[in-house]
Amino acid sequence: MQTVIYAARKIITMVPNRPEASHVAVRDGRVLAVGSLEEVAGWAESGQAGSERAGSERAETGSGDFRLDESFADKVLLPGFVEGHAHMMAGGVWQFTYVGFEDRISPEGVLWGGLKDIEAVTSRLRQIESELEPDAPLIAWGFDPIFLTAHRLNRFDLDQVTMDRPIAVIHSNFHLMTVNSMALEMAQYDRNTNVMGVDRGEDGEPTGELQEMAAMFPVMRRLKIDIRSLARTEGGIRAYGKVCHRSGVTTATDLINDLPLEDVELMASITGEESYPARLVPVLNAHTAPAEEIAAQALALREKSTDKLRLGSIKIITDGSIQGFTARMRWPGYYKGPDHGIWNIPPEQLMTTVETLNAAGVHMHIHVNGDESSEVAIEALARALRKNPNPDHRHVLQHCQLADAAQFRKIRNLGLCVNLFANHIFYFGDKHYELTVGPERAERIDACATALSEGVPLAIHSDAPVTPMGPLFTAWCAVNRVTPSGRVLGAAERISVEDALRAVTLGPAYTLHLDHEVGSIEVGKKADFVVLEDDPLSVDPMALKDIGVWGTVLAGRLQPVS
Amino acid sequence: MSSGDQRLPLTVITGYLGAGKTTLVNHLLRHADGRRIMVLVNDFGDIAIDADLIESQEGDTLILANGCICCSMGGDLFYALSDALDRQPRPDHLLIEASGVADPTRISEIARAEPELRLDGTIALLDALGFAGLVDDAQIGSSVVRQIAAADLIVVSKSDLQSPDALSELKVQVAALAPTARQIEASFGRVPLEVLLGSLSSAEVDEIPQGCANRDHAGHDHAHHDHTEDHEDLYSRWSLSRDCIFGQQALAEVLKDLPAGLLRLKGFVKLDGRWALVQAVGGRVEIESLPRVPDHIKHTTLVAIGLKGQMDTAELDRLFSR
Ligand SMILES: [Zn+2]
Ligand SMILES: [Zn+2]
Ligand SMILES: [Zn+2]
Ligand SMILES: [Zn+2]
Numbered sequence: 001m002q003t004v005i006y007a008a009r010k011i012i013t014m015v016p017n018r019p020e021a022s023h024v025a026v027r028d029g030r031v032l033a034v035g036s037l038e039e040v041a042g043w044a045e046s047g048q049a050g051s052e053r054a055g056s057e058r059a060e061t062g063s064g065d066f067r068l069d070e071s072f073a074d075k076v077l078l079p080g081f082v083e084g085h086a087h088m089m090a091g092g093v094w095q096f097t098y099v100g101f102e103d104r105i106s107p108e109g110v111l112w113g114g115l116k117d118i119e120a121v122t123s124r125l126r127q128i129e130s131e132l133e134p135d136a137p138l139i140a141w142g143f144d145p146i147f148l149t150a151h152r153l154n155r156f157d158l159d160q161v162t163m164d165r166p167i168a169v170i171h172s173n174f175h176l177m178t179v180n181s182m183a184l185e186m187a188q189y190d191r192n193t194n195v196m197g198v199d200r201g202e203d204g205e206p207t208g209e210l211q212e213m214a215a216m217f218p219v220m221r222r223l224k225i226d227i228r229s230l231a232r233t234e235g236g237i238r239a240y241g242k243v244c245h246r247s248g249v250t251t252a253t254d255l256i257n258d259l260p261l262e263d264v265e266l267m268a269s270i271t272g273e274e275s276y277p278a279r280l281v282p283v284l285n286a287h288t289a290p291a292e293e294i295a296a297q298a299l300a301l302r303e304k305s306t307d308k309l310r311l312g313s314i315k316i317i318t319d320g321s322i323q324g325f326t327a328r329m330r331w332p333g334y335y336k337g338p339d340h341g342i343w344n345i346p347p348e349q350l351m352t353t354v355e356t357l358n359a360a361g362v363h364m365h366i367h368v369n370g371d372e373s374s375e376v377a378i379e380a381l382a383r384a385l386r387k388n389p390n391p392d393h394r395h396v397l398q399h400c401q402l403a404d405a406a407q408f409r410k411i412r413n414l415g416l417c418v419n420l421f422a423n424h425i426f427y428f429g430d431k432h433y434e435l436t437v438g439p440e441r442a443e444r445i446d447a448c449a450t451a452l453s454e455g456v457p458l459a460i461h462s463d464a465p466v467t468p469m470g471p472l473f474t475a476w477c478a479v480n481r482v483t484p485s486g487r488v489l490g491a492a493e494r495i496s497v498e499d500a501l502r503a504v505t506l507g508p509a510y511t512l513h514l515d516h517e518v519g520s521i522e523v524g525k526k527a528d529f530v531v532l533e534d535d536p537l538s539v540d541p542m543a544l545k546d547i548g549v550w551g552t553v554l555a556g557r558l559q560p561v562s
Numbered sequence: 563m564s565s566g567d568q569r570l571p572l573t574v575i576t577g578y579l580g581a582g583k584t585t586l587v588n589h590l591l592r593h594a595d596g597r598r599i600m601v602l603v604n605d606f607g608d609i610a611i612d613a614d615l616i617e618s619q620e621g622d623t624l625i626l627a628n629g630c631i632c633c634s635m636g637g638d639l640f641y642a643l644s645d646a647l648d649r650q651p652r653p654d655h656l657l658i659e660a661s662g663v664a665d666p667t668r669i670s671e672i673a674r675a676e677p678e679l680r681l682d683g684t685i686a687l688l689d690a691l692g693f694a695g696l697v698d699d700a701q702i703g704s705s706v707v708r709q710i711a712a713a714d715l716i717v718v719s720k721s722d723l724q725s726p727d728a729l730s731e732l733k734v735q736v737a738a739l740a741p742t743a744r745q746i747e748a749s750f751g752r753v754p755l756e757v758l759l760g761s762l763s764s765a766e767v768d769e770i771p772q773g774c775a776n777r778d779h780a781g782h783d784h785a786h787h788d789h790t791e792d793h794e795d796l797y798s799r800w801s802l803s804r805d806c807i808f809g810q811q812a813l814a815e816v817l818k819d820l821p822a823g824l825l826r827l828k829g830f831v832k833l834d835g836r837w838a839l840v841q842a843v844g845g846r847v848e849i850e851s852l853p854r855v856p857d858h859i860k861h862t863t864l865v866a867i868g869l870k871g872q873m874d875t876a877e878l879d880r881l882f883s884r
Contacts (some may be wrong), residue, residue: 152588188677189625189677195675196671196672200761213640213672214668215673215675216673217640217643217675218677221644256634289622289634328701339704340665343663343701343702344661344663345661346578346579346661346702348579348662349579431756
């Protein structure tokens with residue numbers, strides 16, 4: 001097999017001995033050497049001797065089976081980004097019309113401009129409406145009322161788009177939607193409806209805004225808004241690959257999936273194609289069966305792993321969300337607003353479930369948002385590990401947004417990892433400061449600096465599609481901690497660009513037990529790179545999110561975005 | 563019930579771990595009385611159905627010999643409920659055994675929102691021995707309180723193991739959390755089906771003697787009971803079939819004054835020129851207009867079940883003869 005030496009403006013490796021380099025040699029889809037041209041070229045002779053000599057394309061600029069590739073001469077290479085917490089539906093959701101505030105690029109490469117007011121939203125909907133089949137509902141997603149403050153989107157706005165077909169605009173958090181009059185009619189919602197979450201105006205009529213599952217259920221059912229299938233179809237899996245690719249991600253999780261066998265087979269076959277642009281790590285939903293069965297299922301899945309599809313981990317969800325007031329909070333609870341803190345699993349049952357799974361050697365991702373749920377999860381893991389010491393377990397607390405320094409110390413002592421929700425600082429930080437948890441605790445939300453200074457293995461994530469996938473943006477959030485109002489939320493929790501880049505590469509790779517294969521540019525590891533248009537270490541940290549992604553390299557295969 | 567009401571009745575069963583939900587569900591499935599009940603289980607999918615009831619298993623779904631089915635809902639309420647509604651043939655009754663910490667209103671509100679579902683009631687179980695400790699628990703107290711407050715009927719299990727004093731103290735505490743709910747003591751989940759599930763089966767409607775003012779429990783066929791029942795002694799029944807027409811307002815007034823020991827009341831009430839379906843569970847009353855009633859219903863027909871000695875049947879007679 002041929003060896004290619006890539007020359008780059010800079011290669012950021014995540015390896016302490018040579019954190020930066022100018023050349024990387026790739027053979028058999030793996031990193032053969034990193035360093036200067038002379039250093040990596042030293043492999044030429046041994047390479048010729050050891051290679052299969054099957055390569056027919058001999059480059060003009062190379063000798064033997066070596067080829068020097070200068071296409072990245074003005075680009076910056078990093079290890080391919082690893083998204084440690086996102087969801088497959090981030091791809092399939094694009095079958096709906098995007099109506100968010102920020103510019104977004106669809107998996108197909110179409111730029112969807114951000115919509116800055118409600119008129120812009122309705123005019124996009126009108127345009128899409130005119131192209132729809134006669135009987136199809138109009139479904140949109142990504143709408144974020146936080147940014148459109150003139151008035152609350154309502155059914156009258158949507159009725160201006162059409163009265164003749166149902167419209168549902170799903171908000172960016174997926175917990176709310178706004179629908180038009182026809183959709184209300186289909187759900188049989190009117191002034192006599194008295195259902196929690198069906199918002200009503202001063203005149204007593206429904207406004208069109210539906211909050212939470214109960215209120216949304218009849219509309220979702222009648223409009224056939226099938227969120228689950230977004231992640232289960234061939235189209236959904238392919239679209240997710242494209243979302244990852246565009247954001248420079250070469251390894252991505254799907255952080256909760258029921259993983260029926262036919263879905264696993266579909267994913268294995270699609271990811272098995274050479275052109276599928278990312279490695280996938282789907283994580284088994286532990287809520288579908290008793291712990292013993294889940295353990296057996298996870299271990300069986302592990303055996304089904306392929307080069308680009310890694311299986312065997314599970315996820316448990318313990319509580320709700322902070323912005324929804326459903327996260328479990330310790331004293332003194334929520335700042336303003338009612339405490340709707342819910343457990344998704346009784347703490348008692350979490351103890352036994354975690355114990356069973358840990359004893360079976362199953363790697364766990366545990367969703368904890370509030371600081372009471374992180375406390376309970378830490379305790380469950382402490383007991384489980386005391387009973388069945390499990391060296392190198394790397395169980396991960398996912399989100400772990402409100403952990404304090406003492407919790408991080410326990411987390412370190414137990415050998416746990418955290419994957420903090422850095423994007424949340426930008427998207428919800430102001431709300432947390434003003435409403436949910438108050439100024440002091442808002443400043444310690446997603447406390448990356450504390451995690452690092454206490455020695456906790458750190459990853460940061462987007463939770464796409466809840467917030468957009470984009471590791472450079474995620475890193476930007478952790479580095480700057482700026483909110484839309486311009487506030488710096490917890491200046492002492494800001495981390496360096498170097499640390500943030502590690503938290504989107506080697507950090508998450510470690511949380512997935514994949515750090516021996518991906519996450520750094522180092523001899524022997526997969527040749528998975530992200531190719532950037534500029535150097536994240538030399539741009540203004542506030543410009544980090546604006547660096548262009550040329551594309552990726554996966555196992556040595558060049559994958560330009562356009 | 564062939565009243566033209568095609569909605570799928572939904573009952574939510576809630577209660578912390580160990581309160582006896584599984585026992586209650588098993589008892590209910592054993593005495594399904596011909597109803598095809600579908601049970602959705604949310605407690606990490608552990609469907610602990612008595613083995614002798616199970617006929618076969620299809621994937622995650624248990625098929626019972628009496629036509630009932632059980633499956634795990636895997637934490638996804640939306641799909642579990644959609645699948646239940648789309649199931650052919652549609653079950654007669656849907657029962658959700660919520661997780662030990664679930665907020666039952668998140669489930670029951672879906673039944674109130676969805677036109678094809680009808681909320682039949684929320685039943686909370688509590689363990690007479692453990693309850694006081696749970697309420698004070700910093701981590702789960704609020705969940706347990708929420709379950710009790712959301713309930714129409716509260717089944718107190720292990721009451722025979724608790725001292726009378728502690729038990730009456732418990733009842734006061736529970737009543738403060740759920741002032742309109744009715745409390746029932748029961749061991750081993752032995753609560754009659756017609757208390758747990760409100761929908762009138764056609765057999766029940768047939769049993770009501772048309773034209774006679776009231777009766778005691780005529781005793782439907784209990785030959786299927788394979789264990790000694792004690793519940794018949796604890797409950798009393800009342801029924802009414804009378805050729806009279808209620809005013810809408812008068813009916814609402816009457817239903818406000820239902821006696822304390824009444825657990826469920828249901829039936830058809832003739833209004834001026836139309837019919838109403840009346841269903842009361844605990845202190846919650848629903849009156850709905852009906853387009854039509856089953857053919858053999860000729861006039862106002864009601865049945866009630868309540869706690870023996872606490873449901874004043876004379877009071878009920880008086881109320882409905884006003
Ligand atoms: Zn989560
Ligand atoms: Zn997530
Ligand atoms: Zn009976
Ligand atoms: Zn029985």
